[in-house]
Amino acid sequence: MSFDIAVMQAFNGISLFTILLLMSLGLAIVFGLMGVINMAHGELMAMGAYATYLTAKVCEHLLPGWWLAAYLFIAIPVAFAVTFAAGYVIERGLIRFLYNRPLDTLLATWGLSLILQQTYRSLFGAQEVSVPLPGWLAGAWEPTADMQFPLNRLFIIALTAVVGIAVYWLLYRTRWGLEVRSVMQNRPMASAVGINTARVDAMTFALGSGLAGIAGSVFTMVGSTNPGTGQLYIVDAFIVVVFGGVQSLLGTALSGFAIAESQTVLEYLMSGSMARVSILALVIVVLYFRPQGLFASRTRS
Amino acid sequence: MGENKLKLEIVSAVVLMILLLGIVPFVLDPFRMNLMSKYLAFAFVAIGIVLTWGYGGMLSLGQGIFFGLGGYMLAMFLKLEASAPELPDFMVWSSVEQLPLWWEPFRRFGWTLFFIVVLPAALAYLFSYAVFKKRVSGVYFSIVTLALALTMTVLIVGQQGDTGGANGITDFRTLMQMPITGDGPQRVLYFVEVFVLAAVIGAALFVARSRLGKVLIAIRDQEGRVRFSGYNTAHIKAAVFALAALFSSLGGAFYTLQVGLIAPNAMGVVASVEMVIFAAVGGRLSVVGAVVGAVLVGFLRSYLSETFPETWLYFLGALFLIVVLVLPNGLFGLLDRWMLTREKRRPENINVLGVRA
Numbered sequence: 234m235s236f237d238i239a240v241m242q243a244f245n246g247i248s249l250f251t252i253l254l255l256m257s258l259g260l261a262i263v264f265g266l267m268g269v270i271n272m273a274h275g276e277l278m279a280m281g282a283y284a285t286y287l288t289a290k291v292c293e294h295l296l297p298g299w300w301l302a303a304y305l306f307i308a309i310p311v312a313f314a315v316t317f318a319a320g321y322v323i324e325r326g327l328i329r330f331l332y333n334r335p336l337d338t339l340l341a342t343w344g345l346s347l348i349l350q351q352t353y354r355s356l357f358g359a360q361e362v363s364v365p366l367p368g369w370l371a372g373a374w375e376p377t378a379d380m381q382f383p384l385n386r387l388f389i390i391a392l393t394a395v396v397g398i399a400v401y402w403l404l405y406r407t408r409w410g411l412e413v414r415s416v417m418q419n420r421p422m423a424s425a426v427g428i429n430t431a432r433v434d435a436m437t438f439a440l441g442s443g444l445a446g447i448a449g450s451v452f453t454m455v456g457s458t459n460p461g462t463g464q465l466y467i468v469d470a471f472i473v474v475v476f477g478g479v480q481s482l483l484g485t486a487l488s489g490f491a492i493a494e495s496q497t498v499l500e501y502l503m504s505g506s507m508a509r510v511s512i513l514a515l516v517i518v519v520l521y522f523r524p525q526g527l528f529a530s531r532t533r534s
Numbered sequence: 535m536g537e538n539k540l541k542l543e544i545v546s547a548v549v550l551m552i553l554l555l556g557i558v559p560f561v562l563d564p565f566r567m568n569l570m571s572k573y574l575a576f577a578f579v580a581i582g583i584v585l586t587w588g589y590g591g592m593l594s595l596g597q598g599i600f601f602g603l604g605g606y607m608l609a610m611f612l613k614l615e616a617s618a619p620e621l622p623d624f625m626v627w628s629s630v631e632q633l634p635l636w637w638e639p640f641r642r643f644g645w646t647l648f649f650i651v652v653l654p655a656a657l658a659y660l661f662s663y664a665v666f667k668k669r670v671s672g673v674y675f676s677i678v679t680l681a682l683a684l685t686m687t688v689l690i691v692g693q694q695g696d697t698g699g700a701n702g703i704t705d706f707r708t709l710m711q712m713p714i715t716g717d718g719p720q721r722v723l724y725f726v727e728v729f730v731l732a733a734v735i736g737a738a739l740f741v742a743r744s745r746l747g748k749v750l751i752a753i754r755d756q757e758g759r760v761r762f763s764g765y766n767t768a769h770i771k772a773a774v775f776a777l778a779a780l781f782s783s784l785g786g787a788f789y790t791l792q793v794g795l796i797a798p799n800a801m802g803v804v805a806s807v808e809m810v811i812f813a814a815v816g817g818r819l820s821v822v823g824a825v826v827g828a829v830l831v832g833f834l835r836s837y838l839s840e841t842f843p844e845t846w847l848y849f850l851g852a853l854f855l856i857v858v859l860v861l862p863n864g865l866f867g868l869l870d871r872w873m874l875t876r877e878k879r880r881p882e883n884i885n886v887l888g889v890r891a
Contacts, residue, residue: 506691513688
């Protein structure tokens with residue numbers, strides 16, 4: 234393997250890693266911190282993608298041409314806002330009745346995901362929709378003849394870094410984050426010291442959903458969206474979270490990185506499907522030796 | 535399971551059998567009959583889920599794996615018979631020149647049957663014993679089985695030449711020279727299926743009311759205490775999981791026979807989650823409820839998708855939401871509660887202390 238190919242492989246791995254991380258960050262909060270198995274997480278990503286698609290359409294029709302170049306900077310906050318609101322409604326209307334019944338959240342959110350899929354089909358049709366890539370994100374940066382870094386991938390990497398840092402700051406450097414962490418660790422005790430746990434739950438779930446929306450919005454840059462898109466992502470996202478060890482956002486990030494890099498390396502050596510099978514088998518084996526995931530936090534509970 | 539609940543189960547099982555053997559075959563047209571057979575194939579899986587999830591608290595999101603194993607093994611036999619002495623057509627298309635070694639046992643019906651009964655159960659036991667020994671449980675167990683179901687489908691789709699890929703294995707007509715397509719043979723198969731289903735229901739009820747079933751419930755509620763009492767809980771859980779895998783494998787074999795094909799999408803993640811929902815709708819603690827749930831959701835699915843092709847998923851989604859929120863123990867839980875309140879009202883059932891007998 235020449236140096237250039239090695240660099241490109243590493244880049245592809247990082248590119249896949251950022252996508253996995255965006256997919257699973259919201260889930261890590263909802264599943265890892267709250268213990269809610271949200272099978273509709275993929276559909277929330279699709280919601281973000283559709284919100285982006287609609288924003289692009291609106292920009293195309295209403296705003297002067299040069300706005301189209303900047304629509305992503307409108308679309309990402311819009312996708313976040315839409316899915317944040319949806320998550321809030323879902324938590325208040327459904328999830329809050331099912332705390333401490335994790336397997337029931339799974340069934341209920343599966344039903345919800347069917348409803349959401351049907352909604353997308355009714356609103357947008359069964360076909361794929363895609364969003365035009367702004368001109369400044371097309372093409373690639375080519376430092377040498379054999380190295381090409383697609384600009385949209387670079388943008389995704391930068392955005393993931395921003396989102397990751399923002400989530401870290403929110404959860405570990407703000408008062409609200411402190412409340413979230415205390416509620417997740419010990420709900421009755423947090424409630425006893427005067428934290429409004431119901432509000433914290435709703436906001437946390439909404440934040441997780443909003444992150445799914447950002448992920449969905451970003452995915453429109455690499456692929457098209459159809460009503461079933463969400464189901465493609467959901468299992469991968471769960472595997473990343475469980476592999477990393479729930480309750481550990483750092484674990485989620487590291488497990489996403491490990492999975493993405495090994496996937497790209499294996500894909501270089503064998504067929505895509507066999508690479509995927511090997512990764513999944515590897516994850517199952519690792520979970521056998523470390524049932525709580527790679528980076529489980531040590532607790533007595 | 536309490537005496538009353540057992541009585542209720544046995545009565546409903548008998549009613550169910552009368553319906554399935556005496557009424558359904560004479561009321562439904564061949565097309566609906568064929569659908570019914572398909573739903574009953576899923577009922578086998580749902581019964582296994584009642585035992586593992588309802589009684590044992592182990593929610594597998596990968597029951598489709600065992601369903602698929604049973605279905606594929608029978609399909610391999612049927613395909614070899616249909617294409618003998620040549621290679622199966624999809625192998626020829628993928629320019630596979632020699633029959634893969636692991637296809638060889640499926641030339642004979644006896645071996646095929648043996649593997650359908652033994653292989654999924656053995657694999658399920660080995661896998662789950664290892665996992666339970668490590669005390670992987672609850673949600674983690676569910677996610678691992680989910681990953682396993684995904685692995686299986688990716689593997690099968692990827693190995694096009696050996697497995698038929700995403701299209702699955704199709705196009706067979708005879709089972710040991712007897713035709714299996716057409717209304718007459720499918721009717722015969724339906725009766726065979728119902729008889730095997732009756733045996734499975736009997737076995738499941740037997741397990742549920744046996745000592746094993748009681749220990750299983752105890753493990754679900756307080757695994758630590760049962761372990762400290764000297765039971766090897768991993769062994770008990772794995773044994774029940776293997777039994778459920780065996781049921782699922784039988785269901786898969788009947789699915790292949792009735793539908794005429796087996797493909798990865800019948801055993802994938804989506805299919806596996808739906809199988810859990812069959813059990814949930816019927817009642818996760820009722821064996822007969824699981825059968826009713828499988829048939830009911832299957833029919834609702836067919837009916838709604840025919841009548842409201844545009845919006846039927848709304849109904850299906852709403853059904854799951856309602857079941858979880860309003861009827862956590864499914865339809866049979868409702869029936870059970872109704873019987874209980876009726877009995878409570880009877881004065882002779884209340885003793886001096888006012889406690890229900």
